[in-house]
Amino acid sequence: MIRQERMQVIKQQQIAHHIFELTVQGELAADMAAPGQFVHVRVADSFEPLLRRPISVASIDFKLQQFTMIYRAEGRGTSLLAEKRAGDELDVLGPLGNGFPVEKAEKKAYLIGGGIGVPPLYELAKQLNKNGIETVHILGFESKQAVFYEDKFKELGETHIATVDGSHGTQGFVTHILNELPKDFDTYYSCGPTPMLEAVQWAFPEKRGFLSYEQRMGCGIGACFACVCRTTKSETDYIKVCSDGPVFPAGVVIA
């Protein structure tokens, strides 16, 4: 069920260049059904800025009723969000959208993330590992300064890092690493910039894959028709990233 809740901020810290990790507590955490679902956060109680910010969830602690969001503080809204401190309240709407289908993986999964698309893959990796699935993580960042959660992913499985400027890991994009790796996985999951998702999709046409898309949103619940994408399933329809997605099976979205 979607709920709107004033959640309590437990912890906020900067974990990379412009990247913040924010943990909140409340009943909404218990409703998170799948990794890859997101929340829509109101960064101020005023009408400036007006719209909520869609933020991805990096890990969920069902026992403590907490979850951790990771976001890039670049614009006005996310910069205000970065000012929240432990003890503050945060207006959160969620959980929203359909996440990654954890049960689809059989033995081994590739998790491919780019930049701020990396966070939802962490909860996914945790849940896959819990189900006995081997996970390999291929994560791309702009530079060494922007890299986060490398050690956390390493604890869960083989982890490869690419940076655009080569300051850490392999120089280039995640696709450079993917070309070198064995194709012995059954399912891949990916989240990141649309061109990256497209490249990943083309790299593994024969594999089962799930991609999480981004689009500018208004309401976050499917009512405003702002975040639509064309679909290969129908010439006369759009799908909504917020409520039909953000995760779609590979081959469905026309980016």
Add this chain to the structure above:
Amino acid sequence: MTNLTVNLPGLNLKNPIMPASGCFGFGKEYAQIYDLSQLGAIMIKAATVEMRLGNPTPRVAETASGMLNAIGLQNPGLHKIAGEELPWLERYDVPIIANVAGTTTEDYVEVAREISKSPNVHALEINISCPNVKQGGITFGTDPMVAQELTRAVKDVASVPVYIKLSPNVTDIVSIAKAVEEGGADGITMINTLLGMRLDPKTGRPIIANITGGLSGPAIKPVALRMVYEVRKQTDLPIIGMGGIATVDDVIDFLSAGANAVAVGTANFVNPFVCPEIIAQLPQKLHDLGYESVEELVGRSHRL
């Protein structure tokens, strides 16, 4: 007990609060989070004869205390709305105001005739003011004579009262209001969005794919309020006011300026519970102001 009911042509409203067209889909998303029967009415998303895919993305951009949109009247078309969406809404005890859009007079007439036959459609809102479609839409709303002729044509075929949705993107909104009154309109809804744009500061490119979009949200409230006030001075037609309403105080302002009921648009995106919250707050607010009914308060700024 404070009396929230409002009686308008075709509409016996439990309360004067309704979600505005285009900001509420066909109700299904909000029905997941609260009981739609609480609402005074629902103005559903625009219907056109054929289905419309709408504009390319990005379709929205945030602005200071507001947002721009250029959805482009995306909708599944008259027959799907009348055959599927409206029957689904029958489970709720709430009158529906169907928003009618088109590119020609014939389009408007066909949609108005057909959709007004649906049992839960109690009134039509004729959208002559959408700024985001290249043909039709706003072109009908900027020329008083064209607006009047369209009103007459729709009135001829509609089996429920007809409200005309006015555009703020005109020099003299009062003349359009007078013209549609002359054309036989049963009421007015106002205002639609204000045409605007936003550029990417890095590249100088417009952010919205359609280049321009309709500005909504708290930023436009003073403009909308002024227009409702001006139109109320010149006509006795019922007015459903809208434009930046986000709080119970905003509702009081619009009613004071002369609106008989109000619609809440963009605020639904910010707080999906905004309509039921305002409905719950309204009795106390009226009581604090010394009024026993909504109808007593309507137009009070003109009586001062």
